[in-house]
Amino acid sequence: MHGPSPRRPPMRAGSLRDGMTSRRDRMNHVVLTGDRPTGPLHLGHYFGSLANRVRLQDTYEMYVLIADYQVITDRDLPGSIQRNITELLLDYLAVGIDPAKVIVFQHSAIPELNQLLLPFLSLVSVAELSRNPTVKDEIAHSSQQAVSGLMYTYPVHQAADILFCKGTLVPVGRDQLPHVEVTRLVARRFNERYGEVFPLPEAMMGEQPLLKGLDGGKMSKSRGNAIALSATEDETAALIRKARTDSERLITFDETNRPEVANLLTLAGLCLGRAPRDIADEIGYGGAAALKRLVTEAVNEFLRPIRKRRAEHTEGDVRRILAEGNERARERAVITLGEVRDAMGF
Known part of the structure; x- marks a missing residue:
C-alpha cells in the first residue's frame, strides 16, 4: 500500500x-x-x-x-x-x-x-x-x-x-x-x-x-521542532499547541510578514490538499487557537493511515x-x- x-x-x-x-x-x-x-x-x-x-x-x-x-x-x-x-x-x-x-x-x-x-x-x-x-x-x-x-x-x-x-x-x-x-x-x-x-x-x-519547523527555524530531527510520522495523536496535538504564531486575530497567509502563521497554513494545506489562503479565509478572525485546532485535526487525519501501516510490521x-x-x-x-x-x- x-x-x-x-x-x-x-x-x-x-x-x-x-x-x-x-x-x-x-x-x-x-x-x-x-x-x-x-x-x-x-x-x-x-x-x-x-x-x-x-x-x-x-x-x-x-x-x-x-x-x-x-x-x-x-x-x-x-x-x-x-x-x-x-x-x-x-x-x-x-x-x-x-x-x-x-x-x-x-x-x-x-x-x-x-x-x-x-x-x-x-x-x-x-x-x-x-x-x-x-x-x-x-x-x-x-x-x-x-x-x-x-x-x-x-x-x-x-x-x-x-x-x-x-x-x-x-x-x-x-x-x-x-x-x-x-x-x-x-x-x-x-x-x-x-x-x-x-x-x-x-x-x-x-x-x-x-x-519550516514549529519554532520557525529549519525543520529538523535534531532540533526537536518537527512532527514525527510516528507521533501519536496526543503528541502531535501537544507539538502544534507550542508552535509559534503571533497575536493578530485575523488569520492571513503572508509568508513575508507572518512566516510562522503561513507555515502552519502551509502544513494544513499539504495535509488537506487545499490552498493555504483558502484555509486562512475559512478561519478568519478565529485567531491562533482556531488555526492550531484546524492544523492538529488535518495532521492527525493525514497520519492515521501511516500510523496504522506502521503497526502492522x-x-x-x-x-x-x-x-x-x-x-x-x-x-x-x-x-x-x-x-x-x-x-x-x-
Whole structure:
C-alpha cells in the first residue's frame, strides 16, 4: 500500500543545469535516495522526498539507503544506531515504500562505498567542499565540539552513495540540492579524466515550499521542532499547541510578514490538499487557537493511515528486509568499483 495519494505534492524532475526532462528520456533512470538514522522521520521528510519515492518505486529501479556511517558526520557518537535503523525502516514501510519493489540497504554493510570515496575525493578541491551551503548549515548546528574532517567530505560520501548504482534521479528536499550538484561534478570530472563510467544524476523535488519547523527555524530531527510520522495523536496535538504564531486575530497567509502563521497554513494545506489562503479565509478572525485546532485535526487525519501501516510490521520484518537489500546492493557496488579501478588503471 502507498501513502495518502490524494494529498501528495506534485513532483518534478530536472537536471540542476539542464532543466526539465521528458518522460521518454527518463524511462530507464535509476533512483537513489535515503536518510541518516538519527531519529524519526517527520512531515518535512514526507512532503520533501518520501511521497516522491513512493511514486517512483512503481516506475523505476530504486535503491533506498540507510546512511548509518554518516551519522557520525556531525556528532561524536552514533547514539542508539540499531534502534534508529529499525525505526527508520518502519517509517519507510508506513509511508508505503515496498521492499518487493526497491532495494533498502545499510551503508555500513557495503564497504565498496567507502572505497569509491577515495578516488572521488581526488576530484574536488578543499575550497569547493568548504563553501557548500548545506555543509555550512550543518556545521553551524553540529553537536560536536570540533568539526571533523568527515563533515567536509560528506557531499562526496553522498556522491559515492548515488553513483555506485549509477543513480540518475535523486529525490531530495531543497536543502540537499548542493549535494546533488557535487555528485554531478564528481561524475563529470571522473568521466573527463578516466573515461565514461557514470551518468549525471538529476535532482527530483516536490513542488511544495520548504516546510519550516514549529519554532520557525529549519525543520529538523535534531532540533526537536518537527512532527514525527510516528507521533501519536496526543503528541502531535501537544507539538502544534507550542508552535509559534503571533497575536493578530485575523488569520492571513503572508509568508513575508507572518512566516510562522503561513507555515502552519502551509502544513494544513499539504495535509488537506487545499490552498493555504483558502484555509486562512475559512478561519478568519478565529485567531491562533482556531488555526492550531484546524492544523492538529488535518495532521492527525493525514497520519492515521501511516500510523496504522506502521503497526502492522515487526522488527523481524526489518531484519529480513535489510539482509536481502544489503546482499543485492553489495553485488551492484562490487561491479561499479571494478569498473572504476579498471578505468583508473589499478
